[in-house]
Amino acid sequence: MKTGSEHPNPELDRLVHEPARLAILTNLYLVESADATWLLQQTGLTWGNLASHLGKLEEAGYVRVKKSFKGRKPQTTLSIAEAGREALLAYRRQMLDALQPLE
């Protein structure tokens, strides 16, 4: 019998499970690529938080960060990597399975 302290799904990807990172991955899943301003507006995060979570996602290979220059202005283009896409969809499946008994 399960106790209250037991995690419902120990296989959940903790990197995706965190709300801010989940928002980042979900939003990047919706487009081919975007800049940081769009992601900031969509997620509601602060610049600092966004940069910190993006760093973790990039480190895990879930997000690609491409830095370039448009004229003399620096430009950062963000996109979801294949691993990030798979992780997000797997997480979604796991959550749906976990929550289904409550319906």
Next chain:
Amino acid sequence: MKGDTDLERLERQAWRKFYDDGLFDIFLGTMLAMMPVASMIETWLPNELSRMAVLVAVYAGLVLAFTLLRRGIVRPRLGTIKPTRERRRKVHGTTLVLAGSVLLGLLVWAVTALRGAGNTDFVDYIPLVFLLNATVVFAAMAYLLDVPRFYAYGPLFGMSIVVLEYSRTLLDIKIPVFVAFGLPALIIVGVGVYKLVRFLRDYPVRDPGTAIHENG
């Protein structure tokens, strides 16, 4: 993303924000409002070529103003995205529809010029062709760009010429050209201004270091 209804809905919501600024509506309404100016130019300028040059300059100025305003207002607030391939395909489809509409316009103009103004049968149907063209083009834009309010703009655009021409020929009532074009233009610009005000309120520019976002 087929079958992934929630993600599709999120994608649509994110996409529609880029048309929530109302600038496109203001641009369309201004274009319609400029049509009486086109007829005024006919009386001011002597030849066809100079009239055409002035009209092209006016509309090019409008397009330039629209592009610069969008860049200055929308980009700092919403940022930029490269949409999904499916979405890009639809945007290309819109371009094709608009190009087709321009071609149809040129065809109507050429046929009218070739057959001469004396052929009243054909000239009588031009307002209906314009109404049909505007309705189809805006419906296609509404569908392809996923912006439902554009469905209403086609008939508004088209009815301006229908009302202007048929009130004169069928009912013998002369509606001023500024009223026929100005009223629908005012409605479309009004929608655009309303949306722009809301857009500026809802999406402030966030500089680095700004605290919590309020729209999330």
